[in-house]
Amino acid sequence: MQKPLLALVALSLAVPASLTAAPPPSTVGDHAERVAAEDGLAWDFLEGLTTEVGPRMAGTEAEARGRAWSMQWLRTNGFVNVVEEPYDMRTWVRGTETAVVLAPFQQPMHITALGGTASTGENGIEAEVVFFPTYAVLEAAAPDSLKGKIAFISHDMRPTQDGSGYGFAGPARWTGASLAASKGAIATVIRSIGTESHRTPHTGGTTFAEGVKPTPAGALSNPDADNLERIFARANGQPVTMRLVLTPRDLGMTKSGNVTGEIVGRDPSLPPVLLACHLDSWDLGTGAVDDGAGCAIIAAAAKQAAAFGQPLRTIRVLFAGAEEVGLFGSSAYADAHRNEPFMVGLESDFGADRIWRIDSNFTESDADLYKQLAAAVARLGVAPSKQVAHGGADLNVVRAQKGALVDLQQDGTRYFDLHHTPDDTLDKVDPVQLRQNVAVWAATVGVLANHSNPVELGQ
Amino acid sequence: MQKPLLALVALSLAVPASLTAAPPPSTVGDHAERVAAEDGLAWDFLEGLTTEVGPRMAGTEAEARGRAWSMQWLRTNGFVNVVEEPYDMRTWVRGTETAVVLAPFQQPMHITALGGTASTGENGIEAEVVFFPTYAVLEAAAPDSLKGKIAFISHDMRPTQDGSGYGFAGPARWTGASLAASKGAIATVIRSIGTESHRTPHTGGTTFAEGVKPTPAGALSNPDADNLERIFARANGQPVTMRLVLTPRDLGMTKSGNVTGEIVGRDPSLPPVLLACHLDSWDLGTGAVDDGAGCAIIAAAAKQAAAFGQPLRTIRVLFAGAEEVGLFGSSAYADAHRNEPFMVGLESDFGADRIWRIDSNFTESDADLYKQLAAAVARLGVAPSKQVAHGGADLNVVRAQKGALVDLQQDGTRYFDLHHTPDDTLDKVDPVQLRQNVAVWAATVGVLANHSNPVELGQ
Numbered sequence: 001m002q003k004p005l006l007a008l009v010a011l012s013l014a015v016p017a018s019l020t021a022a023p024p025p026s027t028v029g030d031h032a033e034r035v036a037a038e039d040g041l042a043w044d045f046l047e048g049l050t051t052e053v054g055p056r057m058a059g060t061e062a063e064a065r066g067r068a069w070s071m072q073w074l075r076t077n078g079f080v081n082v083v084e085e086p087y088d089m090r091t092w093v094r095g096t097e098t099a100v101v102l103a104p105f106q107q108p109m110h111i112t113a114l115g116g117t118a119s120t121g122e123n124g125i126e127a128e129v130v131f132f133p134t135y136a137v138l139e140a141a142a143p144d145s146l147k148g149k150i151a152f153i154s155h156d157m158r159p160t161q162d163g164s165g166y167g168f169a170g171p172a173r174w175t176g177a178s179l180a181a182s183k184g185a186i187a188t189v190i191r192s193i194g195t196e197s198h199r200t201p202h203t204g205g206t207t208f209a210e211g212v213k214p215t216p217a218g219a220l221s222n223p224d225a226d227n228l229e230r231i232f233a234r235a236n237g238q239p240v241t242m243r244l245v246l247t248p249r250d251l252g253m254t255k256s257g258n259v260t261g262e263i264v265g266r267d268p269s270l271p272p273v274l275l276a277c278h279l280d281s282w283d284l285g286t287g288a289v290d291d292g293a294g295c296a297i298i299a300a301a302a303k304q305a306a307a308f309g310q311p312l313r314t315i316r317v318l319f320a321g322a323e324e325v326g327l328f329g330s331s332a333y334a335d336a337h338r339n340e341p342f343m344v345g346l347e348s349d350f351g352a353d354r355i356w357r358i359d360s361n362f363t364e365s366d367a368d369l370y371k372q373l374a375a376a377v378a379r380l381g382v383a384p385s386k387q388v389a390h391g392g393a394d395l396n397v398v399r400a401q402k403g404a405l406v407d408l409q410q411d412g413t414r415y416f417d418l419h420h421t422p423d424d425t426l427d428k429v430d431p432v433q434l435r436q437n438v439a440v441w442a443a444t445v446g447v448l449a450n451h452s453n454p455v456e457l458g459q
Numbered sequence: 460m461q462k463p464l465l466a467l468v469a470l471s472l473a474v475p476a477s478l479t480a481a482p483p484p485s486t487v488g489d490h491a492e493r494v495a496a497e498d499g500l501a502w503d504f505l506e507g508l509t510t511e512v513g514p515r516m517a518g519t520e521a522e523a524r525g526r527a528w529s530m531q532w533l534r535t536n537g538f539v540n541v542v543e544e545p546y547d548m549r550t551w552v553r554g555t556e557t558a559v560v561l562a563p564f565q566q567p568m569h570i571t572a573l574g575g576t577a578s579t580g581e582n583g584i585e586a587e588v589v590f591f592p593t594y595a596v597l598e599a600a601a602p603d604s605l606k607g608k609i610a611f612i613s614h615d616m617r618p619t620q621d622g623s624g625y626g627f628a629g630p631a632r633w634t635g636a637s638l639a640a641s642k643g644a645i646a647t648v649i650r651s652i653g654t655e656s657h658r659t660p661h662t663g664g665t666t667f668a669e670g671v672k673p674t675p676a677g678a679l680s681n682p683d684a685d686n687l688e689r690i691f692a693r694a695n696g697q698p699v700t701m702r703l704v705l706t707p708r709d710l711g712m713t714k715s716g717n718v719t720g721e722i723v724g725r726d727p728s729l730p731p732v733l734l735a736c737h738l739d740s741w742d743l744g745t746g747a748v749d750d751g752a753g754c755a756i757i758a759a760a761a762k763q764a765a766a767f768g769q770p771l772r773t774i775r776v777l778f779a780g781a782e783e784v785g786l787f788g789s790s791a792y793a794d795a796h797r798n799e800p801f802m803v804g805l806e807s808d809f810g811a812d813r814i815w816r817i818d819s820n821f822t823e824s825d826a827d828l829y830k831q832l833a834a835a836v837a838r839l840g841v842a843p844s845k846q847v848a849h850g851g852a853d854l855n856v857v858r859a860q861k862g863a864l865v866d867l868q869q870d871g872t873r874y875f876d877l878h879h880t881p882d883d884t885l886d887k888v889d890p891v892q893l894r895q896n897v898a899v900w901a902a903t904v905g906v907l908a909n910h911s912n913p914v915e916l917g918q
């Protein structure tokens with residue numbers, strides 16, 4: 001217990017005597033424990049957003065309703081300078097989606113289109129399917145070998161606490177359709193990039209390389225991908241054919257926007273602490289875990305970090321728009337605020353399960369500050385680390401400034417059971433773990449917002 | 460261990476000396492253990508049926524493909540007298556299904572039509588929704604109080620090992636729409652009669668009482684029902700309105716059928732042992748748990764009960780058709796075979812999880828036989844009981860004869876997570892528990908098929 005105590009003493013020395021309306025820094029740990037017992041704000045936000053708005057597809061009127069709802073919630077809960085910053089974006093929306101295996105055995109399959117893909121037309125397409133058990137096998141396929149065919153990439157994903165399974169399996173979704181199209185495929189179906197076994201396919205964006213014309217592409221649910229693999233195994237070399245109808249549409253340019261709100265600090269001349277999440281969601285679920293929970297956590301934590309006294313620095317929350325479909329909100333915010341200094345950026349966008357590790361990009365260069373942070377969250381079960389924080393997708397503005405970043409790492413074991421599926425709904429959020437998140441965030445933000453010096457980043 | 464040994468001695472006395480080609484009865488227990496280690500037949504059936512046929516909606520060509528596939532499998536695996544017994548039935552099929560809450564908060568919901576319900580027409584209906592937390596609250600509603608409204612029955616179901624939760628919550632599906640219609644409702648939505656939290660609504664049949672005109676009716680998934688309850692809680696008394704599009708169709712009279720096959724006994728003049736399951740499934744899943752597994756279990760058990768020598772009595776498997784939509788196959792079989800004596804009937808129609816109890820309707824009247832059965836399955840973890848067996852839905856023929864019944868009770872804790880949903884797929888079947896089922900069935904059928912005397916039913 002000695003190191004944490006020393007760290008708290010260091011923190012108390014760092015706060016200028018003139019700004020002593022803040023809570024005594026040595027109580028930051030206790031404070032976090034207390035707010036952990038009291039929290040109800042994050043749940044109120046998350047229940048409200050998912051019940052009164054629901055899915056918030058980027059660029060649609062549903063996302064706009066999400067912004068209006070959130071701005072009202074922020075104002076009702078004491079945030080100030082609540083503003084919307086609009087931007088224009090190209091908007092893709094889902095249409096009809098069906099898949100049927102026609103031969104050698106006939107069966108319907110559950111499929112959902114990947115974001116940014118082309119339409120098959122209302123009449124659909126029928127073609128032979130070529131099976132690729134992994135992304136690497138598709139990479140090895142000869143040029144033009146998929147001419148007129150549908151590629152089936154069944155790259156399997158397993159749960160990992162740190163989310164690294166997404167890096168292993170993700171390419172099948174991110175670039176698999178483009179790769180198959182470059183070899184002549186007229187469409188691609190992938191095994192869902194997800195870790196559960198329900199008939200709830202995982203959507204998500206896919207990107208076509210320069211010069212590759214977008215094709216239709218969709219994800220089968222894991223049980224359907226299993227079944228399609230078995231169909232190949234039992235086909236004894238007979239061709240497997242599929243009929244696909246996927247009719248997404250490009251709505252052209254529509255409005256989207258970012259929402260920000262503030263808890264103003266005692267010294268507004270100091271660069272603020274920036275807390276980010278994204279407000280848009282895929283259309284299939286209600287965006288509870290991805291990323292309503294993130295916005296709920298940062299908003300509740302900002303409030304609670306200030307619950308026992310006005311912080312030294314301003315705390316700004318950024319509810320970014322249009323993250324899922326290409327970081328349009330993050331880019332717009334970076335463009336608009338690149339020259340406005342931020343002390344540090346943090347993002348919550350990995351569900352609401354327990355935080356288990358704290359990373360930063362100043363762990364060695366500003367060891368005192370990092371130790372204060374680590375001490376403040378240690379009693380909530382959060383371990384220090386030497387991993388370098390990179391910040392979430394909506395912190396482009398801080399990365400553009402080469403600024404300070406803290407990553408509060410959440411347990412991702414369950415995350416890819418839910419991410420981008422119809423099952424991303426409120427009942428999947430564990431209120432006990434949500435509360436731990438808010439407590440860890442409140443403790444972290446409490447230390448940062450009462451830290452008078454700039455963060456030492458070294459070099 | 461004394462009672463089981465005595466029971467096995469009793470069994471050996473009961474087998475006539477002239478028919479000693481059967482395995483020595485004292486090895487029945489070991490036999491079950493050995494087949495438990497060897498089984499692969501049940502999985503082969505179940506994987507084949509769900510992969511090569513998939514959903515098998517009663518009265519459709521998919522169910523007919525299921526019959527053809529099963530008959531070929533039975534013949535390939537040494538069953539004889541493999542026959543199809545066709546009958547005509549009225550056939551209902553699903554159409555479009557969407558539900559959107561319109562006010563006070565707009566949200567799409569996941570819904571599926573209940574079997575036998577009416578269509579809203581392609582243009583759908585829009586109406587105010589009235590919330591009933593339980594079936595009893597709907598029962599208490601005044602006559603005509605639902606005129607022009609949509610009833611929402613949110614009766615909650617919890618998992619139970621013995622399936623009794625279905626009895627508690629089932630009426631909301633079985634007769635809720637009829638009850639609401641009798642009070643003026645133009646449509647009914649219910650919380651799924653199911654125990655999991657996925658966006659996979661549970662279908663199932665519903666019945667309209669004499670004189671009540673069928674209305675549209677559907678089940679919301681549990682997360683959607685939760686959300687709709689929250690919408691009511693946050694509506695502050697404003698009307699909640701919904702737009703429903705459900706377009707099922709009545710195909711009129713179509714063909715369905717039962718399939719039977721036999722392992723012929725050494726004395727075909729003795730009444731056979733009848734093992735039943737149903738081959739049709741709801742259309743949403745691939746009918747793995749309900750009831751592909753049941754057919755897999757009885758077929759594999761019949762084979763394995765005869766694996767060490769021809770049984771005394773013939774073992775007949777009945778793969779009934781059209782169980783889900785009104786027991787058409789069971790009724791047709793009872794009508795056709797009412798006068799053909801059966802020794803005893805058993806059915807598997809509750810998934811593939813572990814068997815934990817053996818019930819019969821001769822536990823006291825033919826205590827010797829019951830004790831032999833209980834002894835044969837005891838080492839597989841199956842407990843005896845005093846509960847009276849009633850047989851499954853496809854054993855109408857045995858009930859019509861007031862015949863002997865044995866119920867091998869399966870653990871139903873997980874069953875209603877899957878039953879009647881898109882998630883009823885092969886990956887949900889635990890091969891270890893499936894193997895225990897086959898072993899228990901093989902041991903039970905081994906005793907019954909080698910029992911020369913009729914079952915004493917008393918009275």
